[in-house]
Amino acid sequence: MTSIDAGTTSSGGNRAATQDHSEGMAYLETLPKRVVTTYIPLFLIIVVLLFPFYWMALTAVKPDDQLIDMDRVNPFWTWTPTFKHFYKLLFESEYPRWLWNTMFIATCATFISLVASVLAAYAIVRLRFKGGNVVGALIFLAYLVPPSILFIPLATVIYKVGLFDTPLALILVYPTILIPFSTWLLMGYFKTIPYELEECALIDGASRSQILIKIILPLAIPGLISAFIFSFTLCWNEFIYALTFLSSTQNKTVPVAIVNEFVDGDIYRWGSLMAGALAGSLPLVILYAFFVEHYVSAMTGAVKE
Amino acid sequence: MVNSTIDMPSARTSGRSERTAWQRLSASRNWLGFWYMMPAALILILFLAYPLFLGVWLSFTDTKIGRGGEFIGFENYEWLWDDGVFWVSVFNTLLYTIVASIAKFVIGLYLALLLNRHLPFKAMIRAIVLIPFIVPTVLSAIAFWWIYDSQFSIISWSLRQLGWISGNINFLGDPWNARWSTIFANVWRGVPFIAITLLAGLQTVSPSLYEAATLDGATPWQRFRHITYPLLTPIIAVVMTFSVLFTFTDFQLIWALTRGGPVNATHLMATLSYQRAIIAGQLGEGAAISTAMIPFLLAAIGIAWYGLQTRKWQQGGSND
Numbered sequence: 001m002t003s004i005d006a007g008t009t010s011s012g013g014n015r016a017a018t019q020d021h022s023e024g025m026a027y028l029e030t031l032p033k034r035v036v037t038t039y040i041p042l043f044l045i046i047v048v049l050l051f052p053f054y055w056m057a058l059t060a061v062k063p064d065d066q067l068i069d070m071d072r073v074n075p076f077w078t079w080t081p082t083f084k085h086f087y088k089l090l091f092e093s094e095y096p097r098w099l100w101n102t103m104f105i106a107t108c109a110t111f112i113s114l115v116a117s118v119l120a121a122y123a124i125v126r127l128r129f130k131g132g133n134v135v136g137a138l139i140f141l142a143y144l145v146p147p148s149i150l151f152i153p154l155a156t157v158i159y160k161v162g163l164f165d166t167p168l169a170l171i172l173v174y175p176t177i178l179i180p181f182s183t184w185l186l187m188g189y190f191k192t193i194p195y196e197l198e199e200c201a202l203i204d205g206a207s208r209s210q211i212l213i214k215i216i217l218p219l220a221i222p223g224l225i226s227a228f229i230f231s232f233t234l235c236w237n238e239f240i241y242a243l244t245f246l247s248s249t250q251n252k253t254v255p256v257a258i259v260n261e262f263v264d265g266d267i268y269r270w271g272s273l274m275a276g277a278l279a280g281s282l283p284l285v286i287l288y289a290f291f292v293e294h295y296v297s298a299m300t301g302a303v304k305e
Numbered sequence: 306m307v308n309s310t311i312d313m314p315s316a317r318t319s320g321r322s323e324r325t326a327w328q329r330l331s332a333s334r335n336w337l338g339f340w341y342m343m344p345a346a347l348i349l350i351l352f353l354a355y356p357l358f359l360g361v362w363l364s365f366t367d368t369k370i371g372r373g374g375e376f377i378g379f380e381n382y383e384w385l386w387d388d389g390v391f392w393v394s395v396f397n398t399l400l401y402t403i404v405a406s407i408a409k410f411v412i413g414l415y416l417a418l419l420l421n422r423h424l425p426f427k428a429m430i431r432a433i434v435l436i437p438f439i440v441p442t443v444l445s446a447i448a449f450w451w452i453y454d455s456q457f458s459i460i461s462w463s464l465r466q467l468g469w470i471s472g473n474i475n476f477l478g479d480p481w482n483a484r485w486s487t488i489f490a491n492v493w494r495g496v497p498f499i500a501i502t503l504l505a506g507l508q509t510v511s512p513s514l515y516e517a518a519t520l521d522g523a524t525p526w527q528r529f530r531h532i533t534y535p536l537l538t539p540i541i542a543v544v545m546t547f548s549v550l551f552t553f554t555d556f557q558l559i560w561a562l563t564r565g566g567p568v569n570a571t572h573l574m575a576t577l578s579y580q581r582a583i584i585a586g587q588l589g590e591g592a593a594i595s596t597a598m599i600p601f602l603l604a605a606i607g608i609a610w611y612g613l614q615t616r617k618w619q620q621g622g623s624n625d
Binding site for chain 2: 038041045049120128139142151179284300
């Protein structure tokens, strides 16, 4: 229920309703008071939250000599932006390759986990098989097992099955993080779809798989998008498994490559380091900008259930 | 599984009974449920449940990279018990978790309350607030690394220009500075998640409750204490459990910022176990460190669970 509520706030009417809602007793406060108690603290927090990104972007386009000379030029701005660092990144390093690795791994892992989660969530919510509730609880518990306590034994498993230093290792391991979350989220969505639809289809002779594909999935598309976006972001962000399971330079993902390959003693490395960090974040931020509501509903939905 | 192999051949003898047996089977919820659960269960058992137990087992062996180990009982743990670095990492992990979680909760709740007010461009502000949570932790940690640079830190520069300090601050080179710096970076990264999830909880609280309380003369603090807080408790418990778990097991932020340095002063248990298991090759010892995290995690989950149950009981009954 809750996750659907959150998901539909993107529709215009609903948003207007929530805004009217939240106005509440705001008219009781005078403007100066509101500025002091609301706008100024909010502004300060947002400045602190965004400053590292501003600094990242500024450093990425600053000429090298300005980076370390803070006395003659004001460090908070530059009038002579350069794209040298991005050029170096794209044409003189393996950055495009790392970006591709990250995207490929994230897409495959997300796809696998979505298929597995849709089936599992449907089975738990709608098939109500024997022990379904126990399985649901176990999946939730799986969400609470952090990668930090699994990476050592997993490394031995990966090594034994011969997947060490291959993208497939991450594609198979990431779903362990994604499936519990997506299943839990999709269970919430499936619960809101009325039983009657399914009963009608059953009477008309549809099989369970037909019902799932032709009736449930189209109705759960907002949930699928939410699960997809959130899972994709989690994959992109994952670090410890990628650091442990990949060893050769050309196989690395962006976060690991930035930390391991760019960090040398060079005092001028900051420009390309920041350019790399920026280029690694931008695809996610753009994706996020298009699907903010889905992302938020994924986040809040999974917590509320 | 077993049923199918037995049923199918016997049913094949007569066409009619085969159909009914097959139909009965495909209509059986348990049978279908089993197959639908299969992909998820396979992945989770193979790459989550099995490694979990394997990790505990490894901690009782002297396995090294490239060499299978033998059972050596509690030797790894005895070794860790006398290891000063291990205890520093336990201390750091607790400090990091407790301070960062409290700070994240307070600032996150405050931010959620601010965002819940009537604001222009509310949707956009909310989207912007969440950006630190979207950007991969390691990449924003790299930005912090540059901000915390010992020579060219913008914070040192600004404070120097203001005349508050004379020399540069050595953010990551001094043990306590490094601890506070990493905690700040963690809080920075965690606040948006807590603020946005608590905001979702706040939006479900009916404004009429506040109006009624205001008419009865309640102060803003009383409205928060007796309306907002009790109604928000369940979601606070869940969000904080997640936050505590992820902070306790944090790895990437520390690894990107300090790698446990200076001189092992900022090692968390997770980074220390990586250092010992993967870099030094002592898989058994590393596994012992990560296994030592499990009791703490169970305690955190237990406290959250207990808190939720108590709250339910106080509010009377089993209504969810």
